[in-house]
Amino acid sequence: MKFAIQVNEGPYQHQASDTAFQFAKAAIENGHEIMRVFFYHDGVNNASSFTLPPQDDRHVVNNWASLNIKDADGEPELVVCVAAALRRGMLDESEASKNSIEGNNLHPAFRISGLGQLIEAGIQSDRLVVFGD
Amino acid sequence: MLHTVNKSSFERNSLQSCVNIIDDTSVILFIEDGVINAANNSKSSMIADLAAAGRVFALQGDVEARGISSKLADNIKLVDYAGFVDLVVEHGTAVSWV
Numbered sequence: 001m002k003f004a005i006q007v008n009e010g011p012y013q014h015q016a017s018d019t020a021f022q023f024a025k026a027a028i029e030n031g032h033e034i035m036r037v038f039f040y041h042d043g044v045n046n047a048s049s050f051t052l053p054p055q056d057d058r059h060v061v062n063n064w065a066s067l068n069i070k071d072a073d074g075e076p077e078l079v080v081c082v083a084a085a086l087r088r089g090m091l092d093e094s095e096a097s098k099n100s101i102e103g104n105n106l107h108p109a110f111r112i113s114g115l116g117q118l119i120e121a122g123i124q125s126d127r128l129v130v131f132g133d
Numbered sequence: 134m135l136h137t138v139n140k141s142s143f144e145r146n147s148l149q150s151c152v153n154i155i156d157d158t159s160v161i162l163f164i165e166d167g168v169i170n171a172a173n174n175s176k177s178s179m180i181a182d183l184a185a186a187g188r189v190f191a192l193q194g195d196v197e198a199r200g201i202s203s204k205l206a207d208n209i210k211l212v213d214y215a216g217f218v219d220l221v222v223e224h225g226t227a228v229s230w231v
Contacts, residue, residue, distance in 0.1 A: 001222055008231075015165045016139075022194075026214035032222075127221050130229040133139070133165075 003027050004121035005037045008132035010045035011060035012053070017046050020131035021063050034069050036077040036121040039110070041132075044085040047078065047110040065109035078110040079117045134159040135224035139231055141169035142176045147230040152179055162212070162220055163191040167230075168199055173206040184208035192217060 005024055009016035024034050039046050051061040069077045085106075086095060092106040106112060122128045136159060142148045148170050151161060161183060163171050170180065171191035183189050185208050193211040196202055212220065221227050 003221075019139075019164055019192075022214045023217055027218045030215055030218055032218065127225075127227060129221055129227045132229060132231040 001032050001127065002035050002125045003032055004035055004125035004128045006118060006121075006128065006130045006132075007037060007039050007043040007046060008041045008130065010042040011051070013042075014133040016131040016133045017043065017060055018058075020129075021060070021067075023129065023131070024067055024069075028067065034067065034077075035071075035125050036079055036117065037064070037069060038118045038121055039078070039080045039084075040118065041081075041084055042088070044080045044088055044090045047080045047085075047090060047107050048105050049107040050105045061107055065107060068109075076109055076111045080106065080110050080112050081118075082112050082114055085112055135220050135227045136161045137164050137227065137229050138162070138167040138170060139165040139229070141166050142179065143169065148176075149179065151228075151230050152183070155183070160188040160190060160220065160224055162217065163189075163195075164217070165192075165195055166199075168192060168195045168201065171196060171206060171209045172201040172204045177206040180206070190216070190220060 005020055007017050007020045011017045027034060046060060046064055053059055064078055071077050090106060091104045092112050093104045096104040136151050138148050138151055138161060140147050168191045180189050190210045190212050193213050
């Protein structure tokens, strides 16, 4: 079955992103497809490549990246809402240069896009599961 | 329909809101702090009938993490994450009460 997941909370503050990750992992292990994970609101913080937890703690960002969720062309399907990302200082190379900001922090396993991607995921998947707090 | 509840009834009214509108075929899954609702406590009567009908589940890892494995209310069914996935597959639309 084709799943889409929405994550509305950032890592380490709420359990939502941990639960969402464990759910996604279990779905894949049981033969299902995760067609997209959409990170909305504070959920965009799950995509920061500057995340450096202590070595004995789980690495939420790398955990998401390890699921290797991509489309048929190899494009990441870990999608970060653009408006939520920009207002929280989450930038990829293109958004940084467009706004004349030095540096960028979007992990390469993720991509920035618009809210239409969430609507599309809701339409194209068999199930959309929301994790928030 | 699958209703997930991730807050304790001692913190929010989301479980009561869910129980108020749930139809005859839907089920409830407690996750995160929602598993407090699976413990035998002063609010257990809210879900007693649904549980007796086999329609109340709780995520085992979250139950164990909060030390309430031995204090569960009657007829609560425990599931792991694979069981969570199965519930979503089986029950169609998933509604998240937060």
